[in-house]
Amino acid sequence: MKVGFADTTFARVNMGKIAIDELRRICSLPYERYTVPGVKDLPVAAKKLIEERNCSIVVAMGMPGPKPIDKQCAHEASLGLIMVQLMTNTHVIEVFVHEDECRDEKELLEVTENRVREHVRNAVDLILNPKKLQKLAGTGQRQGFEDVGPVLR
Amino acid sequence: MKVGFADTTFARVNMGKIAIDELRRICSLPYERYTVPGVKDLPVAAKKLIEERNCSIVVAMGMPGPKPIDKQCAHEASLGLIMVQLMTNTHVIEVFVHEDECRDEKELLEVTENRVREHVRNAVDLILNPKKLQKLAGTGQRQGFEDVGPVLR
Amino acid sequence: MKVGFADTTFARVNMGKIAIDELRRICSLPYERYTVPGVKDLPVAAKKLIEERNCSIVVAMGMPGPKPIDKQCAHEASLGLIMVQLMTNTHVIEVFVHEDECRDEKELLEVTENRVREHVRNAVDLILNPKKLQKLAGTGQRQGFEDVGPVLR
Amino acid sequence: MKVGFADTTFARVNMGKIAIDELRRICSLPYERYTVPGVKDLPVAAKKLIEERNCSIVVAMGMPGPKPIDKQCAHEASLGLIMVQLMTNTHVIEVFVHEDECRDEKELLEVTENRVREHVRNAVDLILNPKKLQKLAGTGQRQGFEDVGPVLR
Amino acid sequence: MKVGFADTTFARVNMGKIAIDELRRICSLPYERYTVPGVKDLPVAAKKLIEERNCSIVVAMGMPGPKPIDKQCAHEASLGLIMVQLMTNTHVIEVFVHEDECRDEKELLEVTENRVREHVRNAVDLILNPKKLQKLAGTGQRQGFEDVGPVLR
Numbered sequence: 001m002k003v004g005f006a007d008t009t010f011a012r013v014n015m016g017k018i019a020i021d022e023l024r025r026i027c028s029l030p031y032e033r034y035t036v037p038g039v040k041d042l043p044v045a046a047k048k049l050i051e052e053r054n055c056s057i058v059v060a061m062g063m064p065g066p067k068p069i070d071k072q073c074a075h076e077a078s079l080g081l082i083m084v085q086l087m088t089n090t091h092v093i094e095v096f097v098h099e100d101e102c103r104d105e106k107e108l109l110e111v112t113e114n115r116v117r118e119h120v121r122n123a124v125d126l127i128l129n130p131k132k133l134q135k136l137a138g139t140g141q142r143q144g145f146e147d148v149g150p151v152l153r
Numbered sequence: 154m155k156v157g158f159a160d161t162t163f164a165r166v167n168m169g170k171i172a173i174d175e176l177r178r179i180c181s182l183p184y185e186r187y188t189v190p191g192v193k194d195l196p197v198a199a200k201k202l203i204e205e206r207n208c209s210i211v212v213a214m215g216m217p218g219p220k221p222i223d224k225q226c227a228h229e230a231s232l233g234l235i236m237v238q239l240m241t242n243t244h245v246i247e248v249f250v251h252e253d254e255c256r257d258e259k260e261l262l263e264v265t266e267n268r269v270r271e272h273v274r275n276a277v278d279l280i281l282n283p284k285k286l287q288k289l290a291g292t293g294q295r296q297g298f299e300d301v302g303p304v305l306r
Numbered sequence: 307m308k309v310g311f312a313d314t315t316f317a318r319v320n321m322g323k324i325a326i327d328e329l330r331r332i333c334s335l336p337y338e339r340y341t342v343p344g345v346k347d348l349p350v351a352a353k354k355l356i357e358e359r360n361c362s363i364v365v366a367m368g369m370p371g372p373k374p375i376d377k378q379c380a381h382e383a384s385l386g387l388i389m390v391q392l393m394t395n396t397h398v399i400e401v402f403v404h405e406d407e408c409r410d411e412k413e414l415l416e417v418t419e420n421r422v423r424e425h426v427r428n429a430v431d432l433i434l435n436p437k438k439l440q441k442l443a444g445t446g447q448r449q450g451f452e453d454v455g456p457v458l459r
Numbered sequence: 460m461k462v463g464f465a466d467t468t469f470a471r472v473n474m475g476k477i478a479i480d481e482l483r484r485i486c487s488l489p490y491e492r493y494t495v496p497g498v499k500d501l502p503v504a505a506k507k508l509i510e511e512r513n514c515s516i517v518v519a520m521g522m523p524g525p526k527p528i529d530k531q532c533a534h535e536a537s538l539g540l541i542m543v544q545l546m547t548n549t550h551v552i553e554v555f556v557h558e559d560e561c562r563d564e565k566e567l568l569e570v571t572e573n574r575v576r577e578h579v580r581n582a583v584d585l586i587l588n589p590k591k592l593q594k595l596a597g598t599g600q601r602q603g604f605e606d607v608g609p610v611l612r
Numbered sequence: 613m614k615v616g617f618a619d620t621t622f623a624r625v626n627m628g629k630i631a632i633d634e635l636r637r638i639c640s641l642p643y644e645r646y647t648v649p650g651v652k653d654l655p656v657a658a659k660k661l662i663e664e665r666n667c668s669i670v671v672a673m674g675m676p677g678p679k680p681i682d683k684q685c686a687h688e689a690s691l692g693l694i695m696v697q698l699m700t701n702t703h704v705i706e707v708f709v710h711e712d713e714c715r716d717e718k719e720l721l722e723v724t725e726n727r728v729r730e731h732v733r734n735a736v737d738l739i740l741n742p743k744k745l746q747k748l749a750g751t752g753q754r755q756g757f758e759d760v761g762p763v764l765r
Contacts, residue, residue: 014750138167291320
């Protein structure tokens with residue numbers, strides 16, 4: 001089993017590096033990394049990681065800018081990432097951090113780091129320990145920011 | 154015949170648990186459950202439930218948040234769920250409850266519970282008793298809230 | 307040759323019944339009917355009518371509600387219906403009546419009835435008498451409301 | 460080699476007739492014509508022209524109305540036409556004239572006629588004389604209205 | 613290995629010519645050029661460059677106009693370009709310059725030239741020197757305008 005990491009030169013934080021660090025921290029799975037220019041290049045990178053480099057799961061990371069055109073690119077990339085999964089029967093965990101989610105660069109850095117690390121753990125759980133996710137079903141998990149938590153009865 | 158349930162850790166209500174409870178209440182069909190992080194992970198989960206775990210139908214449950222980006226994720230997930238169905242010739246009943254459909258957490262809980270239960274019954278009818286749905290054609294059925302009812306002549 | 311009718315329990319008018327009535331009125335083609343919960347379930351129903359029940363054409367009928375989420379569901383369903391056609395090389399005539407197209411329930415009933423009947427005739431022409439449609443090319447045909455007619459030189 | 464023409468009864472100008480006239484004016488290629496109700500029926504018509512009637516290229520013509528729902532239908536049809544091309548490795552030239560592009564019916568007629576004729580010439584060039592398009596690369600060509608022309612250094 | 617260049621007659625700058633010039637400047641890879649009318653014709657052109665003319669990567673260039681319909685065409689084309697990549701496991705680098713990104717024609721020319729040249733270098737790196745992109749991961753690269761740079765800790 002191998003984990004694929006796809007990231008971009010467009011992002012303003014080295015998301016791939018954080019992902020690799022987290023993977024090493026939590027397990028000994030090998031990984032492949034594939035860096036592309038922008039988020040719209042991620043779908044085919046994810047597909048190649050799965051089909052040409054035998055990854056069992058991919059974490060696809062990007063940081064869409066704040067302009068409407070950036071939002072649209074992210075939307076197109078997201079659709080592509082869903083298609084990849086359906087063509088390969090393999091999970092591709094999308095980790096997008098929108099620049100305008102955050103108040104300033106400090107928060108952007110924190111949210112990015114947290115979201116990448118949490119989703120790397122989700123990816124590892126999906127392939128090694130799916131029951132762990134089942135235990136968290138419906139608990140309002142969020143990645144990057146605080147969990148919202150479940151609705152209390 | 155087996156029913157697949159796909160749900161998320163992002164949701165704030167344990168939708169999979171409600172679905173399983175309803176299934177057990179109305180029939181003795183076996184089921185498979187697959188929990189993923191968010192709605193965009195549901196399409197491939199549904200496809201895997203159909204193709205790798207032999208489910209005859211899937212109920213895919215999620216709870217998109219109130220922000221524009223959440224709406225967009227839900228839209229992308231919905232398109233993916235439609236694609237899964239066309240790739241497998243198998244129904245995937247989407248059960249999304251948008252957090253902002255409801256006035257407060259109490260209503261959110263009620264709507265979620267009702268919608269999940271009603272769609273589990275729809276799913277079972279689709280595979281076991283399709284004539285039952287035909288009898289309800291054009292009667293303004295809604296899931297979660299009150300039925301709107303048919304237009305009266 | 308067989309005509310497929312897919313309709314929903316969500317619709318507030320029994321569109322399938324009207325369609326069957328019109329088909330019987332104009333020809334002796336056999337038909338299959340498939341009722342699903344909502345418009346997003348129509349694409350796979352249409353595909354199954356074509357591939358599993360041997361329909362030569364499908365009329366897919368639904369009545370999207372007036373809310374933004376209803377519009378989005380209709381959009382997703384429409385994309386799915388186009389995909390079905392491309393996967394099967396078979397026409398699927400979409401007959402959607404948006405609740406907010408009409409001033410009141412009386413008009414909703416009339417528009418629905420007219421649109422369903424006109425599109426059943428279109429479907430039959432597409433498989434039995436395509437030249438008839440060619441004669442109407444560019445004449446501003448509308449289904450449900452009055453024809454707009456051609457631009458006059 | 461054969462050219463396919465797909466047009467609609469919804470359009471308010473006989474676009475297929477103009478297209479055939481232009482084709483005959485400029486070359487002796489044979490053609491097939493396929494008239495469908497509306498723009499959303501064009502994708503499968505184009506695919507059938509390519510796969511069942513052996514067309515080497517298709518010109519798909521429609522005239523979306525001015526309402527938001529018409530715009531959405533056009534968008535869905537456009538996506539379908541792109542999918543057809545990717546499934547068949549064959550060009551499908553989309554010729555849509557939006558009713559609200561024009562001030563009045565006179566202009567609508569002129570723009571439609573010009574756009575159809577120019578795109579029929581584009582289609583013929585794509586299959587018979589691709590170098591001609593290459594010479595026009597980056598020159599701000601428009602179909603229907605005046606060319607915008609290249610940006611001057 | 614061969615690079616494919618797809619461009620349009622709609623664009624107001626000869627993007628293909630700039631791309632070829634840059635390719636020759638940086639390496640000796642052979643290329644194929646395919647000019648089509650508009651951005652919506654680019655996806656199938658890219659697919660044909662890959663499948664019929666054996667290109668290992670494609671740079672697809674277009675210049676969407678400033679109107680809402682132009683934005684929508686660009687969106688549809690982008691989705692098509694992503695699909696091409698997933699169908700062929702081959703990168704297609706999209707180089708779109710929106711006319712309204714720039715204040716005037718002088719800037720439009722500069723941005724276009726820079727963006728095309730930078731993306732040709734990205735394309736060559738993707739097939740010849742992928743490690744180079746990895747070194748730039750998360751550094752806020754932009755094509756056409758100034759790089760934004762990484763978020764500083």
